[in-house]
Amino acid sequence: MNLISNQNRGPIGRALKDGALAAWPICLGYFPVGLAFGVLAQKAGLHPFEIGMMSLLVFAGSSQFIAVSMLEAGAAPLAIILTAFTVNLRHFLMSSSLAMVVGRTSKKRLSLFAYGVTDESFAVNLFRFRQGGWDLKRALFVNHFANLAWVASTVLGGYGGKLIPEHAFGIDYALNAMFICLLVFQLRGRKYVVTALLSGGLAVVLALVVAGNSYIALASILAATLVVCLGGKGFQP
Amino acid sequence: MPESDYIILVFAMGVVTYVPRWAPLYLLASRRLPERVIAWLDLIPAAILSALLLPALLLDPELRQVSLLRPELLAAVPTFLFALKTKSLGGTVVVGMMLYWLAGRFI
Numbered sequence: 001m002n003l004i005s006n007q008n009r010g011p012i013g014r015a016l017k018d019g020a021l022a023a024w025p026i027c028l029g030y031f032p033v034g035l036a037f038g039v040l041a042q043k044a045g046l047h048p049f050e051i052g053m054m055s056l057l058v059f060a061g062s063s064q065f066i067a068v069s070m071l072e073a074g075a076a077p078l079a080i081i082l083t084a085f086t087v088n089l090r091h092f093l094m095s096s097s098l099a100m101v102v103g104r105t106s107k108k109r110l111s112l113f114a115y116g117v118t119d120e121s122f123a124v125n126l127f128r129f130r131q132g133g134w135d136l137k138r139a140l141f142v143n144h145f146a147n148l149a150w151v152a153s154t155v156l157g158g159y160g161g162k163l164i165p166e167h168a169f170g171i172d173y174a175l176n177a178m179f180i181c182l183l184v185f186q187l188r189g190r191k192y193v194v195t196a197l198l199s200g201g202l203a204v205v206l207a208l209v210v211a212g213n214s215y216i217a218l219a220s221i222l223a224a225t226l227v228v229c230l231g232g233k234g235f236q237p
Numbered sequence: 238m239p240e241s242d243y244i245i246l247v248f249a250m251g252v253v254t255y256v257p258r259w260a261p262l263y264l265l266a267s268r269r270l271p272e273r274v275i276a277w278l279d280l281i282p283a284a285i286l287s288a289l290l291l292p293a294l295l296l297d298p299e300l301r302q303v304s305l306l307r308p309e310l311l312a313a314v315p316t317f318l319f320a321l322k323t324k325s326l327g328g329t330v331v332v333g334m335m336l337y338w339l340a341g342r343f344i
Contacts, residue, residue, distance in 0.1 A: 181316075
């Protein structure tokens with residue numbers, strides 16, 4: 001390959017290390033959730049192989065939990081597929097934000113990168129791209145590590161393994177703590193603080209009235225739109 | 238459900254999950270967008286993170302109501318301050334877990 005661009009920042013080993021350093025909080029957070037999912041899926045009658053297939057092909061936590069409970073309740077396949085689509089539509093927003101920062105790169109790599117866009121990898125990679133010194137190779141490693149942790153933990157859970165006793169070491173809180181810190185990184189000025197407060201408040205209210213997790217995308221779209229339309233020139237970044 | 242039907246089902250779930258992840262990256266990357274759209278997308282990460290977090294911290298999933306005495310929320314305040322002060326992602330994760338564990342013991 002004679003591709004020399006800003007995509008290639010040092011040897012692959014360093015990219016792997018950078019990716020691992022960025023990905024560990026995600027992996028740590030995925031493990032208890034993945035194990036719990038595996039245990040539930042196994043109780044719903046899925047074999048570890050079937051659990052692994054779902055984690056690999058779908059790679060989206062909340063929709064997998066919902067799918068398993070729908071399977072157990074004997075829901076129609078089409079209903080399960082449509083639910084997965086709705087639950088995961090919020091990734092559309094995340095990929096749109098990521099598209100602004102990935103820079104010029106091959107469409108093939110972008111298509112692979114898209115597979116690994118989750119709430120968590122989105123937040124980590126977006127922050128790193130903004131911070132600088134980040135490229136798609138490193139971002140891909142973050143996605144792959146997260147994917148590996150998810151597939152491995154769900155399959156382990158499927159073997160009935162509750163390797164980590166429930167709620168041990170506050171591990172259930174790993175992803176929340178990660179989101180808190182990544183939110184802090186996003187609060188780079190008044191308009192971001194206003195957007196976050198508005199979006200969070202709307203999300204709490206919407207979560208109480210609308211079903212499922214559509215409140216995440218709804219609140220985000222509403223808050224960002226309101227701030228762009230009404231804030232106008234009043235906000236200095 | 239037979240194995241082959243199950244594989245078709247998860248494959249279809251995978252496709253409908255992948256397309257919204259893929260389309261914006263494939264279509265929008267390296268394209269000039271109007272200023273207002275860029276300004277809007279610039280706010281989306283802060284909005285999404287907050288929309289993911291606040292309900293998880295404030296809402297009791299069983300009662301479906303706001304509850305201020307949840308360990309999730311009590312741990313979040315000092316975790317937030319720690320993140321603000323140190324700007325360390327790894328440190329915040331470890332401190333947050335510890336605080337949550339502590340909060341759980343006292344409630």
